[in-house]
């Protein structure tokens with residue numbers, strides 16, 4: 067009757083052969099919306115990944131583990147939640163030596179930066195604020211220098227929180243450890259506010275970003291709607307993919323034009339954005355535009371500048387569209403009150419919302435389970451609502467992008483009512 071089940075009845079461990087399907091729709095025809103078929107019969111191809119979670123047999127003795135956590139790239143809501151959960155889970159396994167590497171990969175080589183001892187006490191409340199307790203950075207030392215540093219410090223478990231670039235680094239560290247025959251587990255937790263990592267339902271921080279983006283959109287809407295012929299332009303993050311812009315446009319229901327890097331558009335001409343803005347001003351009296359920062363880069367002068375990680379430094383498309391809009395309305399002799407909002411760093415610095423908080427907690431726990439299971443060169447994620455381990459190279463082979471033929475983009479177009487701008 068009730069009570070706690072005995073150990074024999076408590077099936078709390080994940081079997082090493084448990085699998086999660088990558089694709090769960092059996093398309094009946096290549097003409098079905100969103101169909102991905104290898105032949106006209108849409109033959110079923112089973113693709114799967116390992117299920118994440120605690121294993122009965124563990125590969126490391128907790129007392130022999132020195133675990134390190136590093137956070138790299140740009141900020142993203144939820145970094146502290148993941149750090150916190152990794153530390154707490156490591157302690158539950160019995161690990162005593164847990165450290166944070168300060169300021170991303172740079173912390174491995176910069177002698178002025180000492181590692182930060184971590185414990186439940188240190189991390190207990192860190193999720194209550196945004197940012198990263200450990201700090202972040204772009205660029206940093208060579209892979210062999212990082213592995214030298216890990217050897218010197220005796221680190222045999224490394225948890226790497228970051229995006230595509232960070233994961234390329236993590237995979238290179240994993241390969242270097244293999245080459246040196248080091249018994250080290252390198253486990254990633256994908257951090258990308260842009261949601262541009264392949265095969266995952268979503269990455270942590272994305273939900274929060276969309277929620278915060280909506281606030282900026284709402285302000286732009288109120289400004290535009292309250293002004294005579296008001297036009298609000300909101301720039302959102304998304305270097306190469308427009309997920310935040312697309313989702314925020316859909317969520318807010320206040321966007322008339324959504325521009326993303328994946329979908330080319332004209333500004334001028336009969337089918338251009340500006341002509342549609344004129345139509346909106348004439349028919350609705352105001353308009354709100356949201357755009358991902360990587361959209362319309364073809365309109366801006368290329369500088370060939372890169373940041374310390376090698377990412378191309380983008381021009382400000384928001385400012386460009388604001389200027390072109392002002393010029394256009396002046397030329398056609400129609401009054402327009404154009405306001406531009408760039409909330410990007412305000413969005414990125416937020417603490418995670420409840421849904422991301424839960425995702426971060428589960429990912430953090432599963433990262434530790436994965437390392438103890440003996441996996442390395444893997445990253446944790448959510449796939450078709452189940453938590454899984456992905457091989458790193460599979461998820462970073464190219465950045466995930468919005469498919470302009472996808473149902474989600476068409477849902478967004480239905481919501482905004484915008485035409486094609488080409």
Ligand SMILES: Nc1ncnc2c1ncn2[C@@H]1O[C@H](COP(=O)(O)OP(=O)(O)O)[C@@H](O)[C@H]1O
Nearest residue numbers: 138139204205206228229230231232234235375
């Ligand atoms: N191809 C790569 N191989 C190894 N390390 C990389 C690679 N690309 C980026 N990095 C390193 O990963 C870290 C984060 O990369 P960055 O592109 O800034 O952010 P993100 O991981 O969010 O994409 C930086 O320290 C950078 O030097």
Ligand SMILES: O=P(O)(O)OC[C@H]1O[C@](O)(COP(=O)(O)O)[C@@H](O)[C@@H]1O
Nearest residue numbers: 139140229257258259260303304305
């Ligand atoms: O100003 P920073 O720190 O270079 O960050 C800006 C970039 O950060 C991003 O949000 C993505 O950062 P990550 O690649 O680190 O996830 C981009 O959309 C944006 O271009």
Ligand SMILES: [Mg+2]
Nearest residue numbers: 229230231377
């Ligand atoms: Mg990157």
